[in-house]
Amino acid sequence: MVDFIEPALFAILTIAIVAAGAGVVLANRITTSALLMAFTFLNIAGMFVLLGAETIAMFQVLIYVGAITVLILYGVMFTPQSPRAYGLFFQTQKYWAALFVVPIAIFVALVAFSFRDSATLGAKGGDLLPLATSVFRDFAFPFEVASVLLLAAMVGAIVLVKRDED
Amino acid sequence: MTAFLDTLIPVLPEVLVTITACVVLVADGLLPRGQSRGVLPAMTVVGLALAFLGGPLAPPSGQYFGGFVQIDTFTTFFRAVFIVLAVFATLVAPSYLDRRGIPPGEYYATICFSTVGAMTIALSTDLITLFVGLELMTIPIYVLAGMQRRDRFANEAALKYFLLGAFSSALLVYGFAWLYGVTGSTRYIDVATELQRIGLANGPTIVALALVTVGLGFKAAVVPFHQWTPDAYDGAPTPATAFMSVGPKAAAFAAILRVLVSGLAPLQVDWSTVFAVLAAVTMTGGNIVALAQTNTKRMLAYSSIAHTGYILAAVAASAAGPSATAAVLFYVFAYGVMNLGAFACLLYFDIEGSRGATLEELNGFARRQPLGAFAFAIFLFSLTGIPPTVGFVAKFLVIQPVLDAGYAWLAVFIALNAVLAAFYYLRVVVHMYMYDPDTGAPIVASTRLLSTALGLSALATIVLGVLPNSLYAWALQAANPLLR
Amino acid sequence: MAVPLGAFIAVSAVLFFIGTAGVLVRRNAVVILMSVELMLNATNLALVAFSRRYSSIDERGSVFVVFVFVVAAAEVAVGLAIVLSAYRNRPTVDVDEIRQLKG
């Protein structure tokens, strides 16, 4: 019985992720896309939980579903577009794109199944502490670099959007 | 506190560059508009110079930060390359920024941030650091490209560069994820050990290798992942173009060397042929399209793609041992000096509303600005690969491992491509020296700082061409750590 | 009956290439940005899943995810800034219309 829940959850999440992801790409309203994106993120957080990575799932909710989605919604609001036909949302090369992407996707997805280990084996719960230890002690250097990255991004974002003084 | 500082000693140059960026930002905020003009670049250069000098203070080689920082000759070499390029990009910029209303503090700071990112790549020991460093190097460049906010070309350049850059980053990091999945580690050494065991012949490794190839190829502007290059270079403000044509490229090759040559070394037989073909396609593609350009800036952009091809040839030849890596390093350095110089020469032709310079605008340049034209000519000859310039030595050094690795056809390709390239490089010289100036020729915008910078790099181009030994010896030394 | 690791990876692959398709087919720069975010999320899924393979979640895989978060945030911030600054000069985010640089 317990064995059955995991696959079921996985199936539900999978369907949600794929459907919502496809929706992001196909939706004709941008706000719809954004919301579907947030929904995808949420489902991925679920996947994380399923994989036993609750901390990551929490971050996922915070950063993606929270911050990034909001940022993007702001972006959408600041760049209003006049309504246009649905077809014009897509580029002319869509068939070409399908031609190239689909085989790659199928190939990669098939290859993915060569990993046969059980995904939930040996799952540890409550992994915030070890993760924090890793990030702040073992990965101190990349973390510092990442902080510089955020600083640089901040400066960049400001310089690009601030109004001219004169 | 001292202990904390002690831990920073190995990465002192990176820290200093970061501090420089912050200081410049603060100073920009504090100083009144008029004063900051001369002070900011001076501060930047001083900071970078300190970082340059700070390098030797660091303990010579070893791993720090729990094995996340690798200080060796390779690192030192690239640190020097990046700092030199940043200094140069700083020196040529001031008057242009002034004319175009680009905020100087942010410009210099962004250059510094990007430099830190590039330096991080050079000292990384695992894919995570590499990825973060790569992003730290690239994201400021997106900003740099779009910093001239009022300019539609700059907007477009930034947008395209950003979208494609983010896209390719995603490809790259997905490749890293698969690599991790295959090997269970992100450290180059462990990755290599594991790959040694399993080889290429399984699906996940293929996927990982392909994605990594594409991702890194994009950063280095390898055909067919190159198409962002001309548009981004073309639209970006010229000093930024000068920097982004060399800094990120050098960093990309640092990354390629770190990831492919050391991390993926076990698969070398597999990727090297692919890279050889990519190199041939890249140099030919870049050169042929450059041939059809009439805008010098765009032409130089395509030419930079071609040069990627030459460097990539040496990467593909890494079976030849340290000489291949040394050739990459030497070429990267040489390319940095001469290409930055060439783009910076375009600053002379800068007038409102024009991007770069059409060939016609260059007419008679030699009469109006003899030394500037002379410097430009030297860069162009060097890019062509005519002795006694550093570009020639670089080509010579590249051909050598390529032949050694058995890619004779690729060596012939390099030679023929150089001929092709000569045509469009020399056409620029033709316009500068052999046509008389048109009467509506743009105003020459020369400043002492720009001229000094150009003079120095022109001198370096020649001196390193005549006496390349110390640089090559250094490059050889720097190549050693990769090959254990 | 445990879900095999491959299934998670496969989901991540499908999502990744949905994102890829989004980049390829959409004209709106913001949607393209969203598609890139989908790709990054797919990466995260793969990373976490892979980290299971090595019987631990505190090591590299998860940490990598954290850094991808950071990068994604930075990218979105800068990206939106770029889109906005372009939009100010010319009110469009249609990448097919932003093509003055070519050839």
Next chain:
Amino acid sequence: MIQNVWLIPAFPLAAFLIDGLFGRRWLHRWTGIIASSAVGLSAIVAIGVFLEVLGGQTRTTVNLYEWIGVGDFHSRVAALVDPLSSVMLLVVTVVSFLIFVYSNGYMEHDHGFHRFFTWLSLFVFAMLILVMADNYLLMFVGWEGVGLCSYLLIGFWFERPEPYVAAKKAFVMNRIGDWGYTIGMITTFLVFGSMQFTDVFEHVGIATQANLTLICVAFFFGATGKSAQLPLYSWLPDAMEGPTPVSALIHAATMVTAGVYLVARSMPLFAAAGPSLAVVGVVGAITAIFAATIALVQFDIKRVMAYSTVSQLGYMFLALGVGAPVAAIFHLATHAFFKALLFLGSGSVIHGLGGEQDMRKMGGLRRKLPVTYWTMLLAGGALAALPPLAGFWSKDEIVAAAFLGGYPVLWAVGILTAVLTAFYVTRAMWLTFHGEPRDHHLYDHAHESPAVMTLPLAALAVGTVVLGVAIGFPPETGFIHRFLGPVAQVEGIAEHAPEAATILVLAAISVAAGVLGILVGLSMYVRHRPDPAAVSRAAGPLYRVLVNKYFIDELYDRRIVEAFRAAFGAMWAFDVHVIDGLANRLGWLAATGGSSLRRAQTGIVGNYALTIVAGLLVILVVYGGYASGLFTR
């Protein structure tokens, strides 16, 4: 004296340098005197040398220095003084001296006076080198040198087109011959390991028949160029565009005989190479009669002489061909005198008429130019081979040699040619000096030349008369045979010892032929005084063929030259359009490739991303192929 033989060319060389360097600015009229006295000094030395050779010094080599020596090839600048060369030295210097003196008068009013003597001196120098050389290579220096001077002097009056066109024609035709000479010379070296006459002739035996034939035919081809034989004769008549002393010196007395000298010099080779001598004889004979027929109908007095020279040179080759080199050289010497005299005489006439050369405008001039007339009459007689003039002895010697050598056909040709010769001489003399003046204006202004010109005429006339003595009787034991005998004493040539009666009969036939020719001529011109037009009508197509010189010039100058020019033009077109076109096409291809690839750069982000994905697909396929063994690396 022989050791100082180098003085002979040294004098003209010095004159050349002095005149050439200082003539234009400072020396002016002195150039003539300097040059003449230099050649005079040479003549004196030459006489000394000749006497010494006569005294028994039959073969001396005087070495100056090594000219070119590489590996096993060595050639030196050295003189070979033997009877043959000493005779030639003598003839060349003496005749030259006389012509130099004459030229002082003839060229007096020409503004290129100094230039004339400069080049003339150079010519003599080159001719002397040719004659004295002890090896084929040095001889070639003189050989080409005289060709050059001939070029310069034919084109002396370069402001008019005809002279320089003729000059170039002469040089180029000589060059064509020189091609043969070069082949002969180098092959000689390959076969014998040396180019020195003495080395080569001593080892004739080591050469195969084929080699020898190749060498001889090649040399003879060279000789036909220089000595105006078929097929390379046609430059000589055109060369008459040069000043008349030049025609006399170069195109009658000296340079054109170089070919004869070459073959005579190489007699040991020719004699050993069976068929080649026959070639020489036949070509000589054909040229002799061929040129004589053309001479029949020429109106330009110098052209008559020119064709006559070609014809007489043919005689000399005929002599060589039938194995009578002595006769050839003897004829060469006598011809040098009488033909020079004829030319100088013509020059005197032309000078007297203010430049007119057309015999149709002359007539009756014997009263106005008596010295010229009488001297030319003697020379004409010699040309017509009337005894006891020198020409008779030498020509008779040749035709007799042909008969005795067993070549009756060649003999018959020789006799027939003699008839024709006598006819055209008579015709020319008559048209010029006899009858009524046909152009009274010219006639009235005609005047005898000054002494500086007539004295050389007289001197030459003396030679023309007395040189025949050298033959002695019977010829085989005469002076010339004794002296030049060694030249002929080579394997393969039998000395004939015919009976005196035979000789006398042959001589009689010769004389008869000459007389017949004169009589026919006189009968045609004295009695009928035919109108040229009428003659042409009467003679019909044959006459047209002759007047047009068998259309050979037509063939050479138009057809062949045009064909070559067209071919070369086509080659140039090939160069421009195909070779260069290919290079340009490559460039065009690259540029076009660039422009079309440029179009792939659409400016649309999506397209770029698509390219990236396409690249990813390809790379996946390649790696997959590697992994599955589908592709090999």
Next chain:
Amino acid sequence: MTIDHILTLLLAVPAIGLLPLYVFRNDPRSVKQVAVVTTLFELLLSLVMLAQFHVGDAGFQLIEQADWLPSLGIRYLVGVDGISVLLVPMTTLLTFISVLYSSGGAIKDRIASFMAAFLILEIGMVGVFVSLDLFLFYVMFELMLVPMYLIIGIWGGPRRIYSTLKFVIFTLAGSLLMLVAIVAVWLASGDEGARTLSLPELLASRGRFSADFQFWVFLAFGLAFAIKLPMVPFHTWLPDAHVEAPTAGSIILAGVLLKAGGYGFLRFALPLFPVGTQLWLPVIIVLSVVAILYGAAVSTVQKDLKKLVAYSSVAHMGFVTLGIFVLNAQGGVGAVLQMLNHGFVTGALFLFVGIQYERTHRRLIADLGGLANRWPLYTTFFGIFVLASLGLPGLNGFVGEFLVLLGTFKFSGVPLGGLFWGPVAALGVILAAVYLLWMFQRVMYGPVREAYRALPDLSPIEVVCAVPLVVLTVLLGVFPQQAIAIIEPSLQQVLRLATDPGFQVAIK
């Protein structure tokens, strides 16, 4: 007088001259003086060098060396032997004459740059002839390229840009392939750490070059040299370059630059790759003979004076390759002499065409005529060079051509044999007379044209330029043995290396 380090000094003097040139760049008079004095000094120095040369030794002399790229075994290694020792003074003389002539008023615009280009060019040219390290040689080989590119492109005629680009592209195409070959030679020269590019060491280790390797490497070297020479069918850059180049540029181009090709064959290609030589020899010999005839044939139909002389160069350089590849002493010495002679004579021809052009501003033969009348001095000089060019015995042109022909007749290693190719090549000599005399008569002879009546004869400077060339033309024609004595030992040495029986076996 013995001067140490004279070869380095020869390379340094023009470079030193650049400095005052830069200082006085705005004063044309001083610029001219500096350039003339520098090149004159260089000329004298090269004569001293010639005097220091020990005639009769086959090996390299006056050697100097220093480390350059020690990690690659690349050295600065210079020296001369009999083959190169004469080419150096030829170079310095022609440079001096070019500079002197140009300072006489032929160049008015940007004179300082012009002179600087010449000085740099001189370094490259001298360097090519004294380099004994392939890397150094290549650097010098290319160093000649850039100044000439500028000289043609800036101071040239109306189509200068097409021509100069063509010149550069052609030359680069060959030389870059040679660069690949040089690297290949380096790799093959020894095991890692013991590799070298210096000629003496390469000669010692050439046994390592397999037949297959030699085939390809010789092809690459050959292509570079063939383009430089130029050999048919790689010659089409030459007429264009010559037509557009300023006079001094043409002199140097024809006089010196082309020689780098022939010299390269002798110095590097033959001794290093005996098997490659054997394999390619028939092709080169046939192409040489074709060049002789084809160049001459095309010359005859040229309308432009400079083009005519340019095509004649193609024919004359055909003799050079022919002489080199018949692999015997006569041919080889003839080829070297032909290089020298062609340098002096064709250089002089271009000088005179230039002098004429400067006065009449016409280069089409049809537009000229009657100049002999007005210009006796000019006519005399020009005539002498024309005659030397058509190979008149007694002048220098003959000696080289004759020796080459002799060598060709002797050579039997080609299909049909030397007795076929020799006479065929000799036909070119006839054609030379045709086109040169025809040109001479059309330009110099005939009635003088009204427009040219007032034009002056040679100026003193021009006479000074011409006299040394005339003297050499005559001296080398009358007393060539002195030169031969210098050349022959070294040439025999090269031939010994090229025909080493140890390498013949490699060919089947």
